[in-house]
Amino acid sequence: MKTRITDLFGIEYPIICGGMLWLAVPELCAAISNAGGLGNITACNYDTGEDLREAIQQTRQLTSKPIGVNITLMPAMRFTEESFDDFFRVCAEEKVEVIEVSGRPAVKYLDMLHKAGVKVMHKVGAVRHAKNIERYGYDAVIAAGIEEGGHPLNDDVTTMVLLPRIAESVKIPVISTGGIADGRGLAAALSLGAEGVLMATRFIATKECAVHPNIWQELIDRQENDTTLICKTLGLQGRALKNDLTQQVLDLEEEGTDLEQIIPLLSGQKSKTAWVNGDANSATLMVGQSIGLVKEVTTCEELIQSMVKDARDILTAKLACFD
Template sequence: MKTRVTELLGIKYPIIQGGMQWLSRAELASAVSNAGGLGIITAATHPGKEELIEEIRKTRALTDKPFGVNISMLPELTPGDKTAQYMEAVIREKVPVLETSGRSPEKYVPQLKEAGIKLIHKVPAVRFARKAESVGADAVIIVGFECGGHPGMDNVTTMVLTPGAADNVSIPVISGGGIADARGLVAALALGAEAVVMGTRFIATAECLAHENFKQWMVNASETDTMIIQRSIRNAARVMKNPAAEKVLEMENRGASLDELLTIIKGQRGLSNLLSGDIQDGTLAMGQCVGLINDIKSVQEVIEDIVREAGTIIHRLQNMWG
């Protein structure tokens, strides 16, 4: 499979693993890269620059293939913006690919270019895709309302955003949100994307450190088992539907403050639950495509199945014009 994205990033398949806080560690990222995709580790998982550098070096020890680092440049919910520290780590280590989201990465572009680092900026709207291109991003990820994590505030789906972005920028478009299998990959390519990003699908893999309770919940879940919270703080998040998320929504509806909401949505609480297997107590980003996930596989099996099945789908479509 050859697209502008596979050529740009030096990867075999146009499949990128999403940057998921706490979960996108060296073991998962290296497995994705070794299987022919692009694995990504998440900077926000680490308390500072030195810890991120350690994770980057650990990833390099596990794969000789390209990988990336995700830096979320959204305003932090707690004091202390670590973006500059994380950027220093990525540039010092000359990580092949940087994925950013939130605020514009414009001020870092010259340093990234000088270091030979490919920049992908993730956005939830076509207008932001145009901005990403204008500041020098090498590619743009556009994520629809279906995605786990932060889908933006506009409630527009991947089906609409992907062709909209492809029509409005000349750099390669990567599609995310609602994609978990070969059908999603082929659909995204048909809509004008040149790769896909998947987060939720990679949680239900052997290499992901999430507790088995979460993975089993995913296998049994439907497409209606997620919900949107955090609209009141203009940081909308799609998460698994559980008592904790429903409590957050109830708090928002009565006008709870950020400090009140943080008692449930703060990251350390989520990490504790991910490791302990408590699926009721905290919030976990989860996309609507969870309803398409019926098993727990190795990362290599996930990617190989997608690539093989995509070929079958494309062949079937070609026969329609026989």
């Protein structure tokens, strides 16, 4: 496949793994990059820039292909402004091929990153934000629909509308995320103006993702209506799997409880433990509506190959409609 994204990032297929706190680590990153996509190491897994450097170097031992790093510029108790400065500086020094930024724009780092040859993309949920990202000089923008796992923008616009709106509004390449998990999603995204797709939930259901088998079964069993938006009333909405804990958070929100009292329920440590011990009821597990499309656990190679083949078959068959 060839799009501006494959050219820009030096990858074979425009299929990218998004940031995944605790899950996007060297082994998974390398498996995705080795399969021709772009793997991801999530900086916030690590306490310091030097820990991130170690993870990047570990990944380089596992793949010679381009890799990506996610840096989430959102308020977090574990990080200071200096922590973020370190993350970006280390990525430039290690010449990571691509950085995915989410949260506030990384304007102050762009010059340094570009001088080091690093390409930078930003995840947005609105046309106005996409236009800003282009103006700041980013290389690409990710259009994130409300279907996505993680923290979709509270504009709540779906991929089906957001993607073409952003694609018609900027000249830099657009990557689509939110609700994509197979070749049908890839074909649809290309048709709507994307030059690549970014997924997270579907990559959890790969053999190279280090989660407990119970989590894989949960992903297969649960359907597209099994996620919910928590913390919407607190201006910090996140899409997570429906479970007892997310219901507890929603109940507290309805009672008007302060964020300080809800924060302990959202603890990152709880989700870190749950991914590994397989107790899907004990933490807020970020997943997207694409969970409804997860049918099996595959290798990253099988996933990417099947997506490319299915997208090609679908688009070729649709052309026949016009004969």
